[in-house]
Amino acid sequence: MGQEPARILRMTCAPGLSPWLAREVESLGYVVESKDHTGVEIRGQMVDAMRLVLRLRTAFHVLQRFGDLYPSNADELYETASGLPWERVIPADGYLSVVSTVRNDTIRNSMFANVKLKDAIVDRIQRVHGRRPDSGPKGDRCVVHMFWKDANCRLALDLSGRKLSDRGYRRMPGKAPMRESIAAAVLMESGYDGTLPLVIPMCGSGTLAIEAALMATGRVPGLLRSNFGLKHLLAFDEETWGQERLAAKKLRHDRPPAPIIASDLDEQAVEASRRNAVTAGVDHLIEFHHCDFADTPLPDTPGTMILHGEYGERLGDEQTLKQTYGRMGDYLKQQCAGWDAWVFTSRALAGSIGLKATGRFPFENSGNDCRLLHFELYEGKRVSETLPEATQ
Numbered sequence: 001m002g003q004e005p006a007r008i009l010r011m012t013c014a015p016g017l018s019p020w021l022a023r024e025v026e027s028l029g030y031v032v033e034s035k036d037h038t039g040v041e042i043r044g045q046m047v048d049a050m051r052l053v054l055r056l057r058t059a060f061h062v063l064q065r066f067g068d069l070y071p072s073n074a075d076e077l078y079e080t081a082s083g084l085p086w087e088r089v090i091p092a093d094g095y096l097s098v099v100s101t102v103r104n105d106t107i108r109n110s111m112f113a114n115v116k117l118k119d120a121i122v123d124r125i126q127r128v129h130g131r132r133p134d135s136g137p138k139g140d141r142c143v144v145h146m147f148w149k150d151a152n153c154r155l156a157l158d159l160s161g162r163k164l165s166d167r168g169y170r171r172m173p174g175k176a177p178m179r180e181s182i183a184a185a186v187l188m189e190s191g192y193d194g195t196l197p198l199v200i201p202m203c204g205s206g207t208l209a210i211e212a213a214l215m216a217t218g219r220v221p222g223l224l225r226s227n228f229g230l231k232h233l234l235a236f237d238e239e240t241w242g243q244e245r246l247a248a249k250k251l252r253h254d255r256p257p258a259p260i261i262a263s264d265l266d267e268q269a270v271e272a273s274r275r276n277a278v279t280a281g282v283d284h285l286i287e288f289h290h291c292d293f294a295d296t297p298l299p300d301t302p303g304t305m306i307l308h309g310e311y312g313e314r315l316g317d318e319q320t321l322k323q324t325y326g327r328m329g330d331y332l333k334q335q336c337a338g339w340d341a342w343v344f345t346s347r348a349l350a351g352s353i354g355l356k357a358t359g360r361f362p363f364e365n366s367g368n369d370c371r372l373l374h375f376e377l378y379e380g381k382r383v384s385e386t387l388p389e390a391t392q
């Protein structure tokens, strides 16, 4: 395995999350060669991919670049893709899915391009081995990604399979949950390391609290699931995988973090959080309360507080929400002196908090233009400064 050449590995992420993904990848010792809005690239081997799919908290997929083609239509896609050595990576008795993003004038339906590429791959394997892999949309074994934009058609093997951000613990998603990878990035930005208390009022399905508990005890998210795209490729080596899993397990420690407190006004949300935390194996590390955010019991030692309020999609919600955000600002100012507070909300509602943020970071959560706002609530210092709404 050590003899294998280093290949381009692209880690994809939610739009805008790449600065945090890059930080995470660098903290694992890799050199980021390029970065854009939806991902970062490094060079690495299969063993690196194994480490990345197990440990990354902010990524969607780990893709291994397999080829760049320049077809001018679907027939040329078939011809040129047939020239790539698929039989060296995909087992003849495997199962193949093709997914794509296509922006090319000659292709009206991306499903048609997917079928052409799938045919090229299975026909090639049939020619070499006398047998073709099964294929279909399941996406749970060998997955090939196609990004066809204008003249360039880039093909990659998906080493992760299902999105890495779908950890599997959120069996009860609740309303408007935060994506797990975004929750991890928010916690990274807050500098959370488990040494000071963490309070998550408005916890919803518990994502932030659960991600925090995983991070604070060195539990890597990849150990929560068993299936990854790379396990279905010919280059997969069981022994190396076992070593990587063992190394990942050793990162876990059982020193309890400082208190993690999660609360919500909705009793069902509290129950969902609790159950999701059980599935993630961290329920013993989180204290749950059913209450208004302003009544969340705070530990004597201040730490980090993160609020993820609702954005509202129905007409008429906005006024009520503005009042809630105004109340949040008052609460932070009057009851949270000494705390490092963060509010994650839509750009439109960010100004309703009525406090001057010391930092603001753009995020996109499920298509919503969001902001993470930072408020340093120094003890004994005036923190209030009302800004015009929606200016942040």
Ligand SMILES: C[S@@+](CC[C@H](N)C(=O)[O-])C[C@H]1O[C@@H](n2cnc3c(N)ncnc32)[C@H](O)[C@@H]1O
Binding pocket: 173, 174, 175, 176, 177, 178, 179, 201, 202, 203, 204, 205, 206, 207, 208, 263, 264, 265, 266, 269, 291, 292, 293, 294, 308, 309, 310, 311, 324
């Ligand atoms: C956007 S969701 C939070 C989603 C959460 N981060 C997750 O990943 O599931 C907002 C939550 O705020 C709660 N909420 C609304 N008003 C509240 C209040 N006054 N006090 C406490 N929680 C409240 C809602 O019940 C909802 O669960």
